[in-house]
Amino acid sequence: MAEVKSNKELFNVSVSPHIRSEESVSKIMWTVNLTLAPAALFGVYHFGLNALMIILLGIVSAVFFEWAVEIIRKKPITVKDGSAFLTGLLLAMCLPPTLPAWMAIVGSFIAIVVAKHAMGGIGSNIFNPAHIGRAALMVSWPVAMTTWSKMTTSVPDVVSSATPLNILKQQGYDALISTFGSASNMYQAMFLGNRSGSIGETCTVLLVLGGLFLIYKKYINWQVPVVMIGTVGILTWIFGPAGFLTGDPLFHMMAGGLIIGAFFMATDMVTIPITIKGQIIFAFGAGVLTTLIRLKGGYPEGVCYAILLMNCLTPLIDRFCQPKKFGVRG
Known part of the structure; x- marks a missing residue:
């Protein structure tokens, strides 16, 4: 008579989820950061060192605020997962290159502390943190958030210059076309990034x-x-x-x-x-x-x-x- 195996030998029950993947939050976040890097670097090339300062301050301050909040709340430190890095990078890429550097730090504080950790931390936030930071800066300092630098043939000229959407809104479509010379020149400039705008939105x-x-x-x-x-x-x-x-x-x-x-x-x-x-x-x-x-x-x-x-x-x-x-x- 064949020996009957015990239930322990017949079944191997594990804790859900039962379908697993090699992907992780950290891997996904750092991959997204890498995909944004070319556009961010182009923004630095296009607008100059002030754009680089804003990007670095946005990232460093976001990571710092994440670490500080988790220390205060006595939570596990998760700054290595890349989520705070991504929030700071996205926020900086959505800011004008002429913005005072300290405003980028304020935006990171609002994005990380208010929009993210006040809601419970990663995975619990209702709103996109980077956009909350940008929206808060927009309503607090609208002039600074709508002052742009225009690009010359070699270096960025740090003077007020309207974005294509601003020109369309205020002056009309004909003025927009005349700004670029022709419709084909406009499409080429917008596709390749030779225009005014936020640091990481142009290319x-x-x-x-x-x-x-x-x-x-x-x-x-x-x-x-x-x-x-x-x-x-x-x-x-x-x-x-x-x-x-x-x-x-x-x-x-x-x-x-x-x-x-x-x-x-x-x-x-x-x-x-x-x-x-x-x-x-x-x-x-x-x-x-x-x-x-x-x-x-x-x-x-x-x-x-x-x-x-x-x-x-x-x-x-x-x-x-x-x-x-x-x-x-x-």
């Missing part, structure tokens, strides 16, 4: 390449940037400045912070809905709000506020986009 091609690598690694879903950018393009074409179907979708898709926002902010794993369906709704809503603010609002740019407003709706979207339970009908 479209480097941001897109970084985003595509994240899609390849499956760290983000392609539907989010495609839907958000596509929504802005379609709506700005339909509701153009001179009437129906008179907009310039290509310009709006490359202008401002749309590319970095769609690939690196709207895809934040913590503040975006869980399901693909929910993420598509999120991205569509962010695109609609961005277009509404750009065309009808008081600000020339709306990506930051659009994403933050959609962050508010993430719990509601998750509630209505719950996947069906396995084995349950209806």
Whole structure:
């Protein structure tokens, strides 16, 4: 008669999750940092040493505030996971190159201490921390946050210069084209980064390449940037400045912070809905709000506020986009 094995030999039960991966928070965060590095370095080359100072201060202060809060709260130190580094880098890339350096430190404090750890730390924040830091700086020091430097043939000229979206908002489309000389020159400048703007938002091609690598690694879903950018393009074409179907979708898709926002902010794993369906709704809503603010609002740019407003709706979207339970009908 065959020997009957004990239950201990028949079953090997482990703690969930039962499907495991080699990916970790630290690996994902540092990969995202690396994909942002080319665009950040281009910003330093394009705008000069002040841009480098803002980036370094944004990163160092964000890491310091993360470490300090965890020491005060007597929590495990997690500065090595790259999340605070990423928050500081993203914040700095969304700031003007002429911003006083101390404001970058204030922005990092708000992003890390208020927007992240006041909500419970990594994985518990409701809003994207970097965008909260930028929004807080915008309402506190609007002049400093809307003073830009323009690029000459060799070195950046530290004088006030309007961004393409500012020119469009204040002077119209014809003035925008005349600023660059022609539409083709404008598209080339915006694609390659030869324009005024935030430190890390100007070079479209480097941001897109970084985003595509994240899609390849499956760290983000392609539907989010495609839907958000596509929504802005379609709506700005339909509701153009001179009437129906008179907009310039290509310009709006490359202008401002749309590319970095769609690939690196709207895809934040913590503040975006869980399901693909929910993420598509999120991205569509962010695109609609961005277009509404750009065309009808008081600000020339709306990506930051659009994403933050959609962050508010993430719990509601998750509630209505719950996947069906396995084995349950209806």
